[in-house]
Amino acid sequence: xxxxxxxxxxxxxxxxxELISALRQLYAAPDAPLYWSGLERRIMDxxxxxxxxxxxxxxxxxxxxxxxxxxGFALIVAGSLYLRSRAEQxxxxxxxxxxxxxxxxxxxxxxxxxxxxxxxxxxxxR
Numbered sequence: 001x002x003x004x005x006x007x008x009x010x011x012x013x014x015x016x017x018e019l020i021s022a023l024r025q026l027y028a029a030p031d032a033p034l035y036w037s038g039l040e041r042r043i044m045d046x047x048x049x050x051x052x053x054x055x056x057x058x059x060x061x062x063x064x065x066x067x068x069x070x071x072g073f074a075l076i077v078a079g080s081l082y083l084r085s086r087a088e089q090x091x092x093x094x095x096x097x098x099x100x101x102x103x104x105x106x107x108x109x110x111x112x113x114x115x116x117x118x119x120x121x122x123x124x125x126r
Contacts, residue, residue: 029035059067113121
């Protein structure tokens with residue numbers, strides 16, 4: 001049988017005995033002798049009845065279809081991003097081997113270059 005438990009010390013004994021007494025009464029275990037056995041019986045009856053399957057942690061049946069659709073969309077998006085990044089990696093590797101264009105984008109041209117200067121800049125990569 002359960003013995004009477006007064007509960008933990010909630011506040012230090014600083015002279016406010018009325019507050020300490022009120023808090024201990026509020027947080028004390030019930031004094032009824034059959035409380036704990038009744039609580040155990042109610043819990044076991046609820047488990048035996050199978051009501052635990054209608055609890056908050058169980059996914060409702062109507063949400064399963066929506067969840068599968070959302071998972072499918074997430075899989076499609078992840079797959080397309082993966083394929084896109086692979087294509088970019090292949091393109092970067094190809095450009096690394098072949099090399100960039102002759103002079104890249106031109107912003108402004110000051111004067112025309114001779115064929116010799118153009119060849120020199122192409123070879124040196126400038």
